[in-house]
Amino acid sequence: MSLPIIQENISVNLNVQPASKSNKRHGYLIDMDGVIYRGDKLIPGSDYFIQSLLEKEIPFLFLTNNSQRSRCDVVLKLANLGISVETKHIFTCAISTARFLAQQTPAGSAYVVGDAGLLNALHINGYAINETNPDYVVVGEGRLINFEVLEKALKLIMDGAKLIATNLDPNCPIDGGIRPGCGATISFLETASGRKALNLGKPSPIMMRMARNELDLRTEEVTMIGDTMDTDILGGLQMGYRTVLVYSGSTQPQDLGRYPYAPSLAIPALKDLIAEL
Numbered sequence: 543m544s545l546p547i548i549q550e551n552i553s554v555n556l557n558v559q560p561a562s563k564s565n566k567r568h569g570y571l572i573d574m575d576g577v578i579y580r581g582d583k584l585i586p587g588s589d590y591f592i593q594s595l596l597e598k599e600i601p602f603l604f605l606t607n608n609s610q611r612s613r614c615d616v617v618l619k620l621a622n623l624g625i626s627v628e629t630k631h632i633f634t635c636a637i638s639t640a641r642f643l644a645q646q647t648p649a650g651s652a653y654v655v656g657d658a659g660l661l662n663a664l665h666i667n668g669y670a671i672n673e674t675n676p677d678y679v680v681v682g683e684g685r686l687i688n689f690e691v692l693e694k695a696l697k698l699i700m701d702g703a704k705l706i707a708t709n710l711d712p713n714c715p716i717d718g719g720i721r722p723g724c725g726a727t728i729s730f731l732e733t734a735s736g737r738k739a740l741n742l743g744k745p746s747p748i749m750m751r752m753a754r755n756e757l758d759l760r761t762e763e764v765t766m767i768g769d770t771m772d773t774d775i776l777g778g779l780q781m782g783y784r785t786v787l788v789y790s791g792s793t794q795p796q797d798l799g800r801y802p803y804a805p806s807l808a809i810p811a812l813k814d815l816i817a818e819l
Contacts, residue, residue: 576791587813609682635743656682709743745777
């Protein structure tokens with residue numbers, strides 16, 4: 543069946559040029575440790591990239607698997623490195639965890655193994671801290687984790703609390719080496735309880751999708767930049783984002799052969815991406 547042809551008086555300007563590629567909306571999700579800084583030292587040129595994004599009003603979020611710091615803490619850390627951004631530019635795994643739990647069990651409660659950033663995110667999303675009969679045991683990074691805390695968490699899990707991981711990073715970089723990360727703590731509790739945790743940090747599509755929605759962009763308009771293949775790059779690939787690997791952090795060129803997938807682009811450092819802006 544043919545559709546009727548509707549004729550209208552339309553004036554067409556044949557001199558109009560097609561929209562240039564530069565007019566296409568695009569935004570960036572940017573990992574922090576190993577991309578912007580290492581420990582407390584700025585990676586040269588990363589500040590210029592962020593400044594370019596701000597000047598050109600290109601949407602971006604810092605996307606981190608560190609649940610220890612609140613948005614305000616992250617803004618201050620970046621300011622001390624010479625990068626001036628707002629809290630709206632920060633998206634942590636603690637935020638994705640708290641928002642997801644608030645959607646699943648509104649006004650619920652949690653026993654928290656972690657630090658202030660995670661507690662703050664849960665409180666903002668209407669969650670109470672509960673050491674008796676919580677809905678969830680939520681695990682993040684923390685320097686004050688001890689066996690007593692883990693033993694309490696295990697008991698609550700066995701009593702029915704669901705186990706939640708803010709991320710599964712096995713370790714965290716520190717000056718002079720590494721320390722155990724959230725993934726190591728989760729492994730302890732999973733082994734002891736026989737229960738599997740739900741991960742709500744990178745590369746979880748839950749966090750990756752929340753971050754994209756925060757930017758109000760479509761899948762094809764997002765680039766994920768990171769230094770870690772099995773969190774940043776894998777998470778981006780699973781969502782259909784363009785991915786950029788930087789060699790300024792944990793992954794080096796010789797490491798790529800170990801992975802059955804590859805980034806869209808690999809560069810020495812973030813400053814090498816300034817030209818495309």
